Each structure stands twice: as structure tokens, then as C-alpha cells.
Amino acid sequence: MSAAPHAELNHTAVYASDRRLSAEFLAGILGLEVGAPFGPFLPVDLGNGVTLDYYEKRDEPVQGQHYAFLVPEERFDAMIARLTAAGVTYYADPGHTEPGRVNDLFGGRGAYFDDPDGHNMEIMTRPYVRP
Structure with a gap:
């Protein structure tokens, strides 16, 4: 078995107080769809091989995290419009x-915005340039 030349993020769990509400919120802003439930998870496929698996956490408050999404320039204005329309x-x-x-x-x-659980979401049309 040969070693992979690099590692890729495949999926991550996103904690939510209401997994459907949060998954539908983000999918709606990004112009994506929510997938079928997979065990306790509700997935949002980002289309680049990465899935956000929304997991409902009812026993304790959700701690806000940061999620950044590289989006096409031609779709950015529509995302801003959807944020505005959603208030x-x-x-x-x-x-x-x-x-x-x-x-x-x-x-x-x-731009940055909060999801229903206070996760700090970011949409950007260019990746960060690192030294």
C-alpha cells in the first residue's frame, strides 16, 4: 500500500442545537442541498469531496466554531442577497x-456571518495567501 501524497479533509461534524435548521440555513445561503440523514448526521455536501455532517447536540450548549468557504466569484453576490433576504x-x-x-x-x-448556533461562517472568493 503506497502512502497518499497528502491528506484531505473528508468530513467534519458541525454541532447544532437543531441539525435540520442549521443544515438548511447554510445550504440555503451557499445554494446547496441538504442530503438524506446518515445515522445521527444530516449532511451538506460541499461538492469538493468534503461533507459537513450536522449533529444535534441537546445536552449542552453548542460552542461556536469558524468555518470558511471558498466560493466562486460569480455566486458571491447571490449569497449576499440570500443573507439579506433572510435578515x-x-x-x-x-x-x-x-x-x-x-x-x-x-x-x-x-464576508462573515453567524449561523443559528453562533458558528462564525465565512464566504470568500479568493483563498488566503500564506507566507
Whole structure:
């Protein structure tokens, strides 16, 4: 068996107080669909081989995490429009101090918003440039 040249993220669990509400929220903003339940998980397939598996956590509060999505430039405005239509405030910065604005980091555009459980979601049209 030969070793893979690199590792790829396949899936991750996203904790939610209501897995259907949270999965449908994100899928709706990104223009995706929620998949069929898989055991205790409700998947959102991102289309690049990665699945977000929403898992309902009822016994304790959900701790907010950060999830960033690289999206096509031509779909960005539609996502912003869906956030606006849903009454969700988006921000140019991760600290949520610049409401209703987008950023222009790395020659692209980006915005941050909270999902129903307070996960800090990010949409961006260009990946971060790392030194």
C-alpha cells in the first residue's frame, strides 16, 4: 500500500442545537442541498469531496466554531442577497465590527456571518495567501 501524497479533509461534524435548521440555513445561503440523514448526521455536501455532517447536540450548549468557504466569484453576490433576504447581518471582518460590508482580501471578496448556533461562517472568493 503506497502512502497518499497528502491528506484531505473528508468530513467534519458541525454541532447544532437543531441539525435540520442549521443544515438548511447554510445550504440555503451557499445554494446547496441538504442530503438524506446518515445515522445521527444530516449532511451538506460541499461538492469538493468534503461533507459537513450536522449533529444535534441537546445536552449542552453548542460552542461556536469558524468555518470558511471558498466560493466562486460569480455566486458571491447571490449569497449576499440570500443573507439579506433572510435578515442575517454580514460583516467584512471576523470580529463582526463592520456590518453590511464585504472585504477585499487577497484580491477577492469576503464576508462573515453567524449561523443559528453562533458558528462564525465565512464566504470568500479568493483563498488566503500564506507566507
